[in-house]
Amino acid sequence: MNQAMRVRRPVLQPLAAALLLAMCGQPAWAQAAAGAPSGDVTQNLIRILVMRGTLTRDEGDALLAQARAAAQPPTGGGTALAAGGVAGVAGAAVAQPGDVRVPYVSPRVRAEIRDEVKQEVIAQARAENWAQPNTFPDWVSRITVSGDVRVRYQANLYGSGNAPAVDYAAINANGPVNMNNASGVLPPLLNTTEDQNDLFRIRARLGVTAAISDDLTAGIRLGTGSSNGPVSTTQTLGGGFAKKSIWLDQAYLDYRFTEAFRVTAGRFGNPFYSLDNADLLFANDLNFDGIAGRWLKPVGNRGVTAFVTGGVFPVNYGADNFPENSPEKDSHASWLFALQAGAEGKLGADRVKGAIAYYHFTGMRGAFSSPCLTSAPSCDTDNTRPAFMQKGNTVFGLRNNVPVNVDDTSNPQFFGLTQNFRPLNLTAQWDTQVFRLPFSLQASYVRNLAYDKDRAFQDPRAYPANHYEGVDGSTPVAEYKDKWRSGPNGYLLRAIFGNQTISARGQWNFLLGYKYLQPDAVPDGFTDPDFRLGGTNAKGYFLGAAYGIDKHAWLQARWLSGREVYGDPLAINVLMLELNAKF
Secondary structure (H helix, E strand, C coil), X not given: CCHHHHHHHHHHHHHHHHHHHHHCCCHHHHHHCCCCCCCCHHHHHXXXXXXXXXXXXXXXXXXXXXXXHHCCCCCCHHHHHHHHCCCCCCCCCCCCCCCCCCCCCCHHHHHHHHHHHHHHHHHHHHHHCCCCCCXXXXXXXXXXXXXXXXXEEEEEEECCCCCCCECHHHHHXXXXXXXXXXXXXXXXXXXXXXXXXXXXXXXXXXXXXXXCCCCEEEEEEEECCCCCCCCCCCEECCCCCCCCCCEEEEEEEEEECCCCEEEEEEXXXXXXXXXXXXXXXXXXXXXXXXXXXXXXXEECCCCEEEEEEEEEEEEECCCCCCCCCCCCCCCXXXXXXEEEEEEEEEECCEEEEEEEEEEXXXXXXXXXXXXXXXXXXXXXXXXXXXXXXXXXXXEEECCEEECCCCCCCCCEECEEECCCCXXXXXXXXXXXXXXXXXXXEEEEEEEECCCCHHHHCCCHHHCCCCCECCCCCCCXXXXXXXXXXXXXXXXXXXXXXXXXXXXXXCCEEEEEEEEEECCCCCCHHHCCCCHHHCCCCEEEEXXXXXXXEECCEEEEEEEEEEECCCCCCCCEEEEEEEEEEEC
8 A cells, every 4th residue: 555545544534524524514504604703614624625635726625616606595485494404593693703604505515526536536536546455357256276185105015916017008108019939028017915005195276267257257277297198187296305396287168158058168077976085986086177058947837957968078089190201191099979867856854966967088009010020110001099097997909910921929019908998987976864964875886888799809919918717828819718718797786874075164974885897887097096096997995094184284094995797807995084174
């Protein structure tokens, strides 16, 4: 606040108040003092306001002229009435020594002067921002800043009977890799035996939303993350105290066409109804690239709200110059088309919500290549491998390798998915009270409508590479199909006792759940990265507890115990102890 405002604010307010009081005096008293010695308070106050700079000289002169004109005594019976209206005696009152003459000001003139001074005071207050000291420029009120920070201790504990497991994600990211281990060099393998019980990890996100207009909103959010993978913004600490990476987590525009319908485009959070931190298809931190529309409207007069959400999302465009060493280019894109419909409302004192969703992925299944020399830098279907994967889906070698000579036994490979994906997902929850405390029972079921076992074995040169039971080097190829195990189904059950969302000190909850997800029910690249450290082909239970230690700050503990549904044994237990805060 500048010096001028510190001086003028305390002076201007009492002067304005005095002026208004002077103008609002009773007419009878003003006329009774008409014979008093000259001492025009109104004109003096106007001169002081001009001297203080509150009024310009031109404004002051205009007000003085009005005051002098209004000071002329009224004619006719008005004077007698004003002077004797109370006592009932005709004639003017006799002035006494020491009386101050205050001229009569008509109600109309008083109102005009009052309004003019009021507008001057308001204008100055707005210009100097002292009439409303807690306000800021208009653009500030349209900006909202939010964020959250999480500090986690994590222990990954592996079963003693676990078998080695090929890391197909690493092969696709860094390959091709020679899968013929006759030389004794193994392909990349997952860690399946060595416990990691001392991991400190963080997550930090900072978002800004701006109300461009009443209907248009823009949003940007930055977040941490160990990589640009889509499912997690968690960053592992350590690394020689190196600085951590910041990624563009969200960037979108949201437009409200009507009260019931809005569209969001860009990169944004999951627009579909799902179970927080327990969805079968999508990780909690996953954001969607593309465009989505949402319709939400009350139905009837019983508190029921229906909603429909749909969207189109590019999963992967692929390289626009593939293959680099060929004049013939082949662009391979993957897309997701999705539609969900549901409703929520009251059921007596309880609340229920449910939805059905269909997710149609295109371009996800790999393609077996045409004959390709083992020395070739690329083969024509290398770009059909998934852009990102974790573990669990059934895969096969994409390359139809041709040896460069009779002594060549190498088998450089990338791996693609054997199945298409068209998941149908049902989700529901029931919120009630038990012992007068919140209780929620939640369930989700998914089935891949595109699952086809025969498709996985349609080409004997491209049989699945994983999920066999009872197969070794002596097993005839003709028996592989019978010994292969997979499936299209998944389900999840969860109960939460207490507050589902912790936002205040003393709030708490306990949760218990069970998850079952067959290998090819959903794409493994987008699933929760915590349960069994991500992916499909997982089953097991999870439990947790949370307690609010302050406003929007809470402690949380979780234990997730998962193992394989089919194939070689791979059991992983995960312990997480977290301190969370959001704003």
